[in-house]
Amino acid sequence: MNGFWEVCDLIQGEYNISETMQPGWVAVTPATGIQPVTLVDQDIQNLNFTNRRSLCLSGYKLDENNGPQSGWEITVTNSTGDAVGTDTTDVNGYWEVCDLVQGDYNVSETLQPGWVAVTPVSGYQVVTLVDQNVGNVNFTNKLIPKYGNITGKKGDQKCPECGLMGWQITLYNATTGAIYATDITGADGTYEFLNVPYGTYWLNETLILGWKQITPNVLVTLDADHPDFEYNFINAKDETCCICPPTASFTYIKNGQEVQFTDTSTGPKAVRYIWLFGDGTMSSKPDPVKIFRMPGTYTVKLYITWADCDGVTYTWKSTSQRIRVP
Incomplete structure (x- = not known):
């Protein structure tokens, strides 16, 4: 096969020579695939058609x-x-x-x-x-993975750097309200939520009886500009916990024969204090300082009258400790 073609037995005149294009090919010369020819008194040769494959990717x-x-x-x-x-x-x-x-x-x-x-x-x-x-x-x-991290710490207001262990922190989906995850603060008070999908969440703490919230629950948005969020919860002992049972307690620090007493009681609201120092003297202050005149061992008693959160006096509690001076 040499690509030769020939049409004979033609009379003088004008003719159009064209090719029938096959699939996968395109015309190169002539680009139209057609050549006009005029026959006068002799044969015409070299009416060639050039094509190339039309390939696809x-x-x-x-x-x-x-x-x-x-x-x-x-x-x-x-x-x-x-x-x-x-x-x-x-x-x-x-x-x-x-x-x-x-x-x-x-x-x-x-x-x-x-x-x-x-x-x-x-x-x-x-x-x-x-x-x-x-x-x-x-x-x-x-x-590209669209995840972020939420971390932080739970601390005491009196010592923010001191961690509070065993507190539950919960992450809620702000759109659906569903719980995404929970974590319990470790020995150092830290919590973490890692590889959290981008979105908006409520970061809440579960309050423990006898404590009050200092820093609020917070709305968190994780996105490409803010993939990491750190937030510390601060809490304080609730001195007037309406739902706490009244419990009398105290601590003391000795400095020779001088003793600083500190009320550590918990309950609704203490309205009256009576301290009996075991030497015939007393005090009505919440945190008195007592100077014992004589060395010895004394039984110190604390009586507290409590009121409910409506201000109604309803009960009293007491506690005692034996203290050696100095």
Whole structure:
């Protein structure tokens, strides 16, 4: 087969010579695929048609779960680095660039914000076209993980750096109200929620009987600009806990024969104090200082009258300790 063609038995006149294009080919010369010819008194030769193969590259754009991704731009460049075609993936993730000649091509994707390439990791592929189309030039990507961290510490108002152990901290989804996670503060008072999906959350503490909240529960938003959030809860002993049972207690510090007494009682509201120091003297102060005249061992008693949160006096409690002076 030498590509020769011939039509004879023609009379003088004007003629159009055309080729019937075959699938996968395009005209080179003439580009129209038609040549006008005038026959006068002799044959005409070398009415040649030149064609080249029209080859295609195609593939799919997928996520890490093989789901199709539409709206991604795929670019094909030739061996000299010139772009010879682009396409945007359709709803099925499919792309196609045609009208290519034989040769080597670089096929690349335009990476979108928030995504990373999975296969190929480089984001481009080198493909060689010879005499047939090449398909399944696929690109797989995945979303950049969108997670953050929420950490902090639970501390006593009198000693914020001293951690409070055993407190429950709860993270709620602010949209649904559902509990996302809970954590219990450790020996150093710290808590943490790691790898939390971006979003808005309520960060709440569960109040323990006999304590009051100093720092409030807080609304937290994690996003690309704020992936980490640190928040410390501060609490204080509730001196007038309406729901706490009244309990009398005290501590003391000795300095020779001088003793500083400190009321550590818990309950609703103490309205009257009576201290009996065991030497015939007394005090009505909440935290008295007593100077014992003589060395010895004394039984110190504390009586407290309590009132409820409406101010109604209703009960009293007492406690005692033996103290040696000095």
